[in-house]
Amino acid sequence: MRQYLDAVREVLETGTRKENRTGVDTLSTFNINYEIDLRHGFPLLTTKQVSWKNIVIENLWFISGDTSIDFLRKHNCKFWDAWADADGLVPSAYGNFWRHFPVHGRKAWTDDEYNAFNDQLAWAVEELKKNPMSRRVVISAWAPGNAQQSKLPPCHALFVLNVQNRSIFGNIYPKVVAQAAADRVPPPPDVMERQLCLHLTQRSCDIALGVPYNIAGYAFILELISRFTGLRAGLFAHTLIDAHAYTSKPDGSMAKFDHVPNLRTQLERTPKLLPQLVIDDRIQALSDVEALIKDNASTDEILGLFRLDGYDPHPALDFKVAV
Numbered sequence: 001m002r003q004y005l006d007a008v009r010e011v012l013e014t015g016t017r018k019e020n021r022t023g024v025d026t027l028s029t030f031n032i033n034y035e036i037d038l039r040h041g042f043p044l045l046t047t048k049q050v051s052w053k054n055i056v057i058e059n060l061w062f063i064s065g066d067t068s069i070d071f072l073r074k075h076n077c078k079f080w081d082a083w084a085d086a087d088g089l090v091p092s093a094y095g096n097f098w099r100h101f102p103v104h105g106r107k108a109w110t111d112d113e114y115n116a117f118n119d120q121l122a123w124a125v126e127e128l129k130k131n132p133m134s135r136r137v138v139i140s141a142w143a144p145g146n147a148q149q150s151k152l153p154p155c156h157a158l159f160v161l162n163v164q165n166r167s168i169f170g171n172i173y174p175k176v177v178a179q180a181a182a183d184r185v186p187p188p189p190d191v192m193e194r195q196l197c198l199h200l201t202q203r204s205c206d207i208a209l210g211v212p213y214n215i216a217g218y219a220f221i222l223e224l225i226s227r228f229t230g231l232r233a234g235l236f237a238h239t240l241i242d243a244h245a246y247t248s249k250p251d252g253s254m255a256k257f258d259h260v261p262n263l264r265t266q267l268e269r270t271p272k273l274l275p276q277l278v279i280d281d282r283i284q285a286l287s288d289v290e291a292l293i294k295d296n297a298s299t300d301e302i303l304g305l306f307r308l309d310g311y312d313p314h315p316a317l318d319f320k321v322a323v
Contacts, residue, residue, distance in 0.1 A: 001043055001271060003034035004215065008263050011207050011245050018244065022322040024257045026244035032205075035237040036215070039170055041274025042308065043219050043236065045212040047266040049316040052308050053299065054079070055216045060302070062217075063121065063224075063286070064293045065099025067091055075299045082323050083152045092150040094141040102143055124161055125286055128229040132194060137161040155204045156214055161225065162199065165192045166234055195234030198222040205240040208259040208319045214238070220306075223277055228286055246322050262317040275311035280304070 015027030036043045044050055057075045064071065067089045069080050084090050103118045117123070120139045127137055140158040147153035168191045169176055180187035200218050205211050219236050226233040248258040282288065283305055292302065 001036065001045065001215070001274070003036055004043075004045060004212065005047065005267060005271070007032050007034060007211070007240065007243060008207055008245075009267060011243050012260065012263060012267075015243075015245065017247075017250075020244075022246075024246050024254050024322040025249055026246050027260070028242055028244040029240075030242065032240040032243045033238070035235045036219070037170060037235055038219060038222065038233045042216070042223075042277040044216045044275055044308065044311060044313075046272040046274070046311075046313045047269040048212075048262075049313040050212050050216065052216075052311065053077075053303060055213060055220060056302060056306050057299070058213075059217045059220050060289060060293060062093070062095035062098060063221075063289050065095045065119075065121075067093045067096050071293060074296075075302070079321075082321075090152075092146055092153055094154055094156070097141045097143050097146070097154075098139055101140065102145070122286060125225060125228045128161060128163070128196070128225070128231065132163045132196075132229070132231065135162065155210065156200055156202045156218070159198055159200045159218060159221075162197050163194050163231060164197055164234060166195045167191070168193050194231055196222065196226045196229065196231040197235040197237065198225075199237040199239070201239045201241070203241045205243045207240075207243050207245050208263055209321060211240070211243075220277070223279065224283075224289065227279055227283060257320050257322050259319050262319060265317060266314075269314050272312055272314070273310065276309045278307040278309055280306070 010032055011027055011029045015029045018026050018028040020026060044052065044055070053075070054077050057072060057077045058079075061069075061071050069084050069088050069090060072078070072080055073088075080090055080093075083092075090096075098121045099119050101118045101120050103114065109117070124137050124139055127134055138158060138160050141154035142157040177187045198218060198221070200214065202214060205214070215236070215238065218238075222233050222236055245263055246257050246259045248255040283292075292305070
């Protein structure tokens with residue numbers, strides 16, 4: 001993906017050295033923005049191999065709202081292990097606040113009213129069905145009372161769902177008009193349709209490890225919510241507030257955490273065609289995903305419902321996590 005590689009290039013070329021809580025320095029850049037049109041393919045990085053299984057399982061876990069990592073462990077996804085407590089719980093897990101946000105005004109509502117308001121994800125799906133042109137469909141994972149004390153407060157802090165009227169031709173319509181003129185025939189009318197777009201605001205962005213997962217993960221969320229609401233998936237937009245690459249110290253120490261060499265390797269590789277996401281027809285509503293998790297489906301069964309066709313990436317690259 002050009003957008004991701006451009007972001008990597010910007011971090012490496014303009015980033016300045018910055019210390020942080022991990023003890024491993026970063027090259028840090030402030031405020032990178034880009035957008036990706038999902039009609040051109042599913043944005044899973046091709047300049048290195050990324051685990052599709054981990055993306056699907058992690059985001060289904062988010063959707064479940066569970067704070068226990070048991071579902072991740074069942075499907076051999078280990079990247080949240082470092083952040084779980086002795087009981088296997090992650091209180092700052094994104095889905096916890098997507099589905100159970102601590103809403104103000106609790107005493108004024110019945111239990112049913114409170115549950116309806118604090119489930120942000122379910123509310124967003126229903127609101128988009130009833131009022132698709134709303135500008136208020138916001139889902140936040142950042143709850144100050146939790147985040148300010150968390151071992152790992154949410155990096156992707158909030159996302160906004162927004163419907164836009166967009167051309168079914170996309171950015172090829174000027175070419176269609178030009179070809180019609182060359183052929184001396186009237187151009188076809190430009191037909192507009194409602195498309196669901198998603199904007200992710202991310203406060204902290206590990207450009208080597210986290211960002212490829214974030215792009216694919218939220219594209220997956222967008223495709224799912226599009227299915228739930230009957231709206232075509234359009235643009236995924238991404239704001240990277242502190243975009244950084246981990247690097248060795250000036251004296252050469254911490255070299256095992258240095259992400260810069262393999263990021264440069266990716267910039268030398270030619271991106272390949274994007275794959276296509278195929279969601280099984282049995283997945284039509286948020287409740288279908290919830291049932292899938294509760295029914296204890298196997299990894300193969302889950303990946304059969306969320307199939308990625310045509311993924312042919314360059315070989316994987318090793319990046320060590322700075323915890």
